[in-house]
Amino acid sequence: xxxxLEIDNLRIDFCNYNNDFLLLKSDDKFKLRxxxxxxxxxxxxxxxxxxxxxxxxxxxxxxxxxxxxxxxLQNISQYEAPQPVQYTLPIYFENSEDWRxxxxxxGYSKSTVISKLQNANFSIVMxxxxxxxxxxxxxxxxxxVARKSIPSKHIAANSLAIGGQYLGFYALxxxxxxxxxxxxxISVLQIPQIPPVIFSLNDRLRFVPIQxxxxxxxxxxxxxxxxxxxxxxxS
Amino acid sequence: MTTIQDNGxxxxxxxxVPQAGFMDVYSAQQALTLLNLPLDYPLIECTFxxxxxxxxxxxxxxxxxxxxxWTIDNRGVELRKIITLNCGDVLAGQPAKSGLRGYIAINGKxxxxxxxxxxxxxxxxxxxxxxxxLLRAGDSLTWSNSTHVAKQxxxxxxxxxxxxxxxKSGPEFQYLSQESQIQLAGGRxxxxxxxxxxxxxxxxxxxxxxxxxxxxxxxxxxxxVQLPPSGQPxxxxxxxxxxxxxxxxxxxxxxxxxxxxQIPFGVEFKFKMLE
Numbered sequence: 001x002x003x004x005l006e007i008d009n010l011r012i013d014f015c016n017y018n019n020d021f022l023l024l025k026s027d028d029k030f031k032l033r034x035x036x037x038x039x040x041x042x043x044x045x046x047x048x049x050x051x052x053x054x055x056x057x058x059x060x061x062x063x064x065x066x067x068x069x070x071x072x073l074q075n076i077s078q079y080e081a082p083q084p085v086q087y088t089l090p091i092y093f094e095n096s097e098d099w100r101x102x103x104x105x106x107g108y109s110k111s112t113v114i115s116k117l118q119n120a121n122f123s124i125v126m127x128x129x130x131x132x133x134x135x136x137x138x139x140x141x142x143x144x145v146a147r148k149s150i151p152s153k154h155i156a157a158n159s160l161a162i163g164g165q166y167l168g169f170y171a172l173x174x175x176x177x178x179x180x181x182x183x184x185x186i187s188v189l190q191i192p193q194i195p196p197v198i199f200s201l202n203d204r205l206r207f208v209p210i211q212x213x214x215x216x217x218x219x220x221x222x223x224x225x226x227x228x229x230x231x232x233x234x235s
Numbered sequence: 236m237t238t239i240q241d242n243g244x245x246x247x248x249x250x251x252v253p254q255a256g257f258m259d260v261y262s263a264q265q266a267l268t269l270l271n272l273p274l275d276y277p278l279i280e281c282t283f284x285x286x287x288x289x290x291x292x293x294x295x296x297x298x299x300x301x302x303x304x305w306t307i308d309n310r311g312v313e314l315r316k317i318i319t320l321n322c323g324d325v326l327a328g329q330p331a332k333s334g335l336r337g338y339i340a341i342n343g344k345x346x347x348x349x350x351x352x353x354x355x356x357x358x359x360x361x362x363x364x365x366x367x368x369l370l371r372a373g374d375s376l377t378w379s380n381s382t383h384v385a386k387q388x389x390x391x392x393x394x395x396x397x398x399x400x401x402x403k404s405g406p407e408f409q410y411l412s413q414e415s416q417i418q419l420a421g422g423r424x425x426x427x428x429x430x431x432x433x434x435x436x437x438x439x440x441x442x443x444x445x446x447x448x449x450x451x452x453x454x455x456x457x458x459x460v461q462l463p464p465s466g467q468p469x470x471x472x473x474x475x476x477x478x479x480x481x482x483x484x485x486x487x488x489x490x491x492x493x494x495x496x497q498i499p500f501g502v503e504f505k506f507k508m509l510e
Contacts, residue, residue: 018403020488021456040249049248051454051477058454060248126452128251129476131360135452172360191362192350196250 007035007076019065024057032057033125033201034081044072052201054126054135084123084202087225088232091117091160091207092215093182102162102179105145113181114209116143122167122205132157132171132189132197136205139167151177158184160207171197185210185218186225198225208232236282236431239345239364242275244353248477254457255355255363255474258282258432258496259336262300266340269297269317272381277347277354279339279370282432283500285328286370288339290320294378295342301334301497317342334497343378357474358432398504400487400495405460406453407446407482415442419485420508424468428500432474435495441466444482452478458487458495472496 005012005024010031014024026032036052039059046069049060093114103110126135145162152175155161159170161178168178171189188198199205210218218228240263243256257263257280264274279286285303296318298305305312305328312318320326331337347354347365356364365374402419411419424439447464454477455461461469461481470487471479485508487495498504 015406017406017486018488020403020486023406023454036249043246048245049254049456050246051248051456053452053454053478055451056453058456060456126478127249128452128478131251133251174359191360194351196247196252196351 005070005074007074010035019061021061022059024059025055027055029054029125030202035076037201038076038081039073042072042076044069046072051128052126053128082200084204085200086121086204086206087199088206088208088229089184089186089225090210090214090218090228091182091184092210092212094212096180098161098179099181102145102181106143108142113143116140117167117181117207118209120206122207124199124201124203124205125166127197127201130170130172130174131191132169133174134169134171134188134197134199136167136169137165139165141165145179147177148179149177151175155180156183157189158187160184182207182209183215185215186223186228188225236284237286237370238280238356238358238368238432239277239347239354239370240280240356241277241354243355243473244351244357244363247351248456251477252351252360253357253474253477255357255432256353257338257493258473259300259338259493261493262336262497263338263340265315266297266299266338269299269315270295270340270342270381272340272342276340277345277364278341281337281339283331283335285331285337287325287327289323289325291322293322294320296320296326297340298337299340300337301331301499303328303331303337331499333499335499336496341378343380346377346379359474398494398498398502399507400498400504401491401509402460402485402487402506403509405483405485407444407449407462408484410444410446410482411462411484412443412445415440415444418442419468419506422506423503424506425501425503426498430500432472434472434475435470437468437470439467442468442484444484446482449480449482452480453483455479455483456486458489458492459483460485460487470495 012024012026036057040050046065047059048062051058099110120138122136122138124134125137144165147163155170155176157173159180160182161168161180163178240257243254245254267274298314307324350362361367418440424437427436427438430436444462455471457473459471462484463481
């Protein structure tokens, strides 16, 4: 059953799957993310899970749901979206096997790729597939490198990687098919705090290349993201 | 594979933290109810292979779920009954029969720290349960005793079901070929032993889809059936990831997941489309 809602002047198409879950869709990805955040923060009593992806939001419904509750979703337009925050993350662009593939596919040298990454500003457009994993938008087309057909068994926590059109950040150790280009000495995961990840959707990230020595220094000082950003702002 | 579970942590899917929790809610709640314990208490969940547990204090326990041929000091004990153990008693069993997962509840509260309000173990992020991991030989669990002694309630045994799992069509069902739609609706499958709390890999009729890979990662929930390029469906389960790029061809309604999660590896079951 496909219908639409109007939330915050945005037309949202939605489908009700047997009162088990709702899927909300829109072509305006930025606004959809903002609305997804708003729905999540409202903590509706008839919603047990809110999953926000780039083009679709899923609301898992519980037995408190009935059709009349959809009106509550409409009223989300009262929500004031917080401003996206700009962060800087230091990355040690360590040499690796994955760099050979990145150079091969892009046709650029490693230093050119790093220069391009450093000059771009990325947006966090999605969380998942694992807690702490970030999908980042803003990778220029010439840097797109398709994911591996056979994922590698182990990608270390705090790795930055290229996967197709996205830059990704792994906050946890995991297997993965993305091409690792570097690692950060700063951990973005803060389990068991809420939120589990320091960032919010739509926050922006810039990367600053650092060498191994600085990487180890920041790691040993256990600098937090806030501390690092305060430092770089003041210098 | 033995972990501590409870009814899981809802409401964190936004941060890609899945619900986790009991795979067979029905049997887990049955164990807690037998001991008159709150339904949000943690207990031990074991899959296929039973743990061997030595009790270093007297305890009352309840065993539910699959038949692991449980024994205490080598004498057989029944499922779905309150069992009293003495100091030094050893609980042991054999690989599960006619089911896959078993539950061991203790008349008391396990001394564990909740994470995000739940004792459920989520292995990928190493949170919850006992140190965020599988229980292994040498581990020690303690509990604070319940203040009451549980009395045997009137509980009927779970009726033996032929494994018929209800299914509803998913968001990408229409991309299945006509033949595949019909096949799935009444499909016979087996669960591969290469399955875990994140997902069950099914073996059976190969399905074909006009969109082998979605353009974007889309949301998924436990019970969703994905179709990877191999044509062999995957059922996402309680520890599964919250988004994915494979077509979501169908889903098992939440209330039937308990039953699905008791189907032994390699045993044939049948889907039944509910529309």
